[in-house]
Amino acid sequence: MEGREITDIKRSDGDTPQETLPATDVVIIGAGFGGLYAHQRLRQLGLTLQGFEAAPGVGGTWYWNAYPGARCDVESLDYCYSFSDELLEEWEWSERFATQPEILRYANHVADRFDLRHDIAFDTRITSCTFDDATNRWTLETDTGKCISARFVIAATGCLSAPILPDIDGIESFAGTIVQTSAWPHDGVELAGKRVGIIGTGSSGIQTIPVIAQSAAHLTVFQRTPNFSLPARNGPVSPEKLARVKADYPAYARSNKLTPAAYQVSVPSDLPEIWSPGRSALDASDEERSAIWDTLWNAGGTGFTYSYTDLTTNADSNQLVAEYVHGKIRDIVDDPETAEKLCPKTNPFGTKRLCLDSDYFATFNRPNVSLVDLRATPITRITADGVEVGETVHSLDVLIFATGFDAMTGPLLRMNVKGVGGTSLNEEWADGPHNYLGLMVAGFPNLFSVTGPGSPSVLTNMIPSVEQHIDWIADCLEHLVAHGLERIEATPTAQEEWGEEVRRAASHSLFLKADSWYMGANVPGKPRVILPYMGGFSNYAERCEEIARGGYPGFTLSAALVHEPSA
Numbered sequence: 341m342e343g344r345e346i347t348d349i350k351r352s353d354g355d356t357p358q359e360t361l362p363a364t365d366v367v368i369i370g371a372g373f374g375g376l377y378a379h380q381r382l383r384q385l386g387l388t389l390q391g392f393e394a395a396p397g398v399g400g401t402w403y404w405n406a407y408p409g410a411r412c413d414v415e416s417l418d419y420c421y422s423f424s425d426e427l428l429e430e431w432e433w434s435e436r437f438a439t440q441p442e443i444l445r446y447a448n449h450v451a452d453r454f455d456l457r458h459d460i461a462f463d464t465r466i467t468s469c470t471f472d473d474a475t476n477r478w479t480l481e482t483d484t485g486k487c488i489s490a491r492f493v494i495a496a497t498g499c500l501s502a503p504i505l506p507d508i509d510g511i512e513s514f515a516g517t518i519v520q521t522s523a524w525p526h527d528g529v530e531l532a533g534k535r536v537g538i539i540g541t542g543s544s545g546i547q548t549i550p551v552i553a554q555s556a557a558h559l560t561v562f563q564r565t566p567n568f569s570l571p572a573r574n575g576p577v578s579p580e581k582l583a584r585v586k587a588d589y590p591a592y593a594r595s596n597k598l599t600p601a602a603y604q605v606s607v608p609s610d611l612p613e614i615w616s617p618g619r620s621a622l623d624a625s626d627e628e629r630s631a632i633w634d635t636l637w638n639a640g641g642t643g644f645t646y647s648y649t650d651l652t653t654n655a656d657s658n659q660l661v662a663e664y665v666h667g668k669i670r671d672i673v674d675d676p677e678t679a680e681k682l683c684p685k686t687n688p689f690g691t692k693r694l695c696l697d698s699d700y701f702a703t704f705n706r707p708n709v710s711l712v713d714l715r716a717t718p719i720t721r722i723t724a725d726g727v728e729v730g731e732t733v734h735s736l737d738v739l740i741f742a743t744g745f746d747a748m749t750g751p752l753l754r755m756n757v758k759g760v761g762g763t764s765l766n767e768e769w770a771d772g773p774h775n776y777l778g779l780m781v782a783g784f785p786n787l788f789s790v791t792g793p794g795s796p797s798v799l800t801n802m803i804p805s806v807e808q809h810i811d812w813i814a815d816c817l818e819h820l821v822a823h824g825l826e827r828i829e830a831t832p833t834a835q836e837e838w839g840e841e842v843r844r845a846a847s848h849s850l851f852l853k854a855d856s857w858y859m860g861a862n863v864p865g866k867p868r869v870i871l872p873y874m875g876g877f878s879n880y881a882e883r884c885e886e887i888a889r890g891g892y893p894g895f896t897l898s899a900a901l902v903h904e905p906s907a
C-alpha cells in the first residue's frame with residue numbers, strides 16, 4: 341500500500357469525461373514553497389501559467405504534515421523567502437523553530453500578499469505527463485478528469501510528498517482510527533484519553549511522540565530503528581539574533597545562499613575559546629570535545645554538527661560523537677533497558693536524517709509511554725484490536741503511521757511521466773535517478789524538476805534552495821523566449837557526467853553506510869544510490885550560474901520544432 345490511500349483521494353476512473361483546459365505556456369505542479377515562488381517569478385516573464393495542487397490549499401509539505409508537534413528544524417529567521425525585502429521585513433516569527441501551523445500561515449500570507457492563487461487548480465493531482473515530440477508540448481492529465489497542453493512543465497512536487505505505508509498484514513482490519521502523520525486531518529484527531537500506538541521513529545515520530553504522550557491515556561511506540569536526535573531547545577526567537585538579522589535582513593538572507601547548506605548556523609557565544617572551525621574531532625582532547633559538545637548540546641539546534649568537520653566522513657570521529665550522544669540518552673532515560681533500546685547503533689551518527697526534538701528521550705520516563713523494540717520481535721500482524729508483536733497484542737484505539745516517504749524520486753515517478761518516443765521515466769530511472777544538475781532529464785525536454793534528486797535540496801535550507809532552482813529555471817525560460825527557442829533538454833553526456841559528480845561528492849561520506857531515505861533504503865526494491873548532491877549548495881549554485889552564463893553547455897537548445905507535426 342502506498343500514497344495517501346487512507347485519505348480521501350479522488351482518482352480518475354477512466355469514464356470521467358476529459359475537460360480540456362486552455363493550452364498554457366507553463367504548468368507548475370505543486371503549490372508548496374517551490375510552486376508558489378514559481379508562480380511569483382514566472383508571472384513576471386509574461387508567460388501564461390497553470391498550476392495544479394493535490395491539496396485543498398497552499399503549503400505543500402506544510403499543508404499535509406499537520407501532526408501535533410510538527411516543526412521545522414531550520415531556524416525560522418532563516419527558513420523564509422528572500423525574493424521580497426518587504427516580505428522579509430513585515431513577517432514576524434514567534435519561535436526559534438516555527439511550528440507547522442505558523443509555517444502554513446506564512447505560506448498562505450505569501451499566496452495572499454502576492455496574489456498567487458488565481459492560476460492554481462487545487463484538489464487536483466496530476467496523473468500523467470506525456471511529451472509529444474512532434475509539437476514539443478506536454479499533455480498533462482489530472483485525477484479530476486482535466487487535460488492540458490503546455491510548452492514547459494515545472495515539477496515543484498517536493499522531496500517528501502509521496503508517503504509510504506508499510507505492507508503489514510491485516511492493516512485494513514484495524515477497528516480503531518488509522519492516521520498518517522503525512523496526511524494528518526486539519527480538524528485534528530481525538531487522542532485525549534485514548535490508547536494510541538505509533539509506528540515509526542524518524543523525524544515525524546520523534547516530533548509528535550512527546551506531544552501525543554501528554555494527552556493519550558497510553559502511548560505505545562513501535563520502534564524498528566532508533567534515531568539520533570539533538571535537543572532543539574526551542575523558545576522565542578532570540579532578541580540578539582533578531583536584532584542582528586533585522587539590521588539588514590535582505591543582506592542576511594542573501595548571505596545564506598553563499599553557504600554550503602544555504603543556512604548560517606550561529607556559534608553560541610559561550611563556546612569554549614579552544615574551539616576553532618575546520619578541525620577534525622580526532623585533533624581535540626577528550627576534555628575539549630566534551631566541553632564543546634556540552635555547550636552545543638545545551639545551545640540546541642543543528643549547530644552541534646558543525647563542531648568538527650569530519651563527523652560524517654571519518655568513522656573514528658563518528659564513533660566518538662555517537663558515544664557522546666549515547667551517553668546523553670543514558671543520562672536522560674531512567675530505565676537502563678529502555679535507554680539502551682533508544683541508543684542508535686546500526687547507522688553512523690548524522691547519516692540518517694538527524695532529528696531535532698523537544699523532550700523526546702525524556703518522554704520515555706512517563707508512566708503512560710512504552711517502547712516496543714521491533715528489532716527484537718517484529719510486528720506479526722495488525723488485528724481489529726491493535727498491533728500484534730510476537731504473541732503480545734497491544735490493544736489500541738488509534739494507530740499512527742509515521743513511516744516516511746518514497747523520498748525525492750517518488751513524487752516524480754508517481755506522475756506517469758513519458759518523454760521522447762513514449763519512454764517512461766520509471767523505466768529510465770529503474771536503477772536510480774539520472775539527470776543533469778538535478779534539474780532536467782535527457783529525453784524529457786522542457787520538464788524541470790525543483791530540488792529533485794541530484795541537487796543539494798534536502799541537505800540544505802529548502803526555501804533558499806527552491807528559490808535558486810526557480811530563479812535558474814525562470815532565467816532559462818527567459819533565455820529561450822528571448823532567442824526564439826522552443827525546446828531545451830539535457831544531453832546524455834552531461835547527464836552521465838553529472839551522475840559521476842553526484843557519486844564523487846558522496847564517495848567519502850559515511851552517508852553511504854546508512855539505511856536511510858537519502859540512499860533510497862527505506863523503500864523495498866528501490867535502488868540503493870545517494871539521492872541528494874553532497875557537493876554543497878554554494879558550489880552547486882555557482883555551477884548552475886556558470887552554465888547559464890555560458891549559454892547552457894550540457895543542454896541542447898532547439899530553435900524550432902525538431903519534427904514537423906504530422907498532418
Ligand code: NA7
Pocket residue numbers: 500506507508539540541542543544545546562563564565693714742743744745857862
Ligand atoms: P522517516 O525518517 O523515513 O522515518 C520513518 C520511520 O518509520 C522509521 O523509523 C522507520 O524505521 C519506520 N518504519 C517504516 N516502515 C516500517 C515498518 N514496516 N515497521 C516498523 N517501522 C517502520 O520518515 P519521517 O516522516 O519521520 O521523516 C521524513 C523526513 O521528513 C525527515 O527526515 C525530515 O526531513 C522531515 P526504519 O528506520 O526504516 O527501521
